[in-house]
Amino acid sequence: MVVEIYGKKDCGLCAAAKDKMRIMAIPCEVFDIDEIMRLHPGWSTDGSVERLARLAFNDVKVPTVVVDGVPYRYSAAMAKLKAMRTKGN
Numbered sequence: 001m002v003v004e005i006y007g008k009k010d011c012g013l014c015a016a017a018k019d020k021m022r023i024m025a026i027p028c029e030v031f032d033i034d035e036i037m038r039l040h041p042g043w044s045t046d047g048s049v050e051r052l053a054r055l056a057f058n059d060v061k062v063p064t065v066v067v068d069g070v071p072y073r074y075s076a077a078m079a080k081l082k083a084m085r086t087k088g089n
Helices: 012-023 033-035 049-057 074-087
Strands: 001-009 031-032 064-067 069-074
Touching: 001 012, 001 033, 012 074, 031 033, 033 049, 064 074, 069 074
Parallel strands: 001 031
Antiparallel strands: 001 064, 064 069
């Protein structure tokens, strides 16, 4: 299972999502959407374009939690991850 969290600094729900991953012992990669959205050297080759496209389909709500390539809003992601853990995935 691959989990990515897209959020912003100073976002309470974003911090809660990261804490939940830690508590549930689910490894995840965290991305700051402000950094992804900023034009920077290498933006076309470092995965930023793909990450932005994923967020665009989720209306760039934070936090967005991507589980195995599928973006979810925070509450839906938590429900999905809990269900996956219950099933043993």
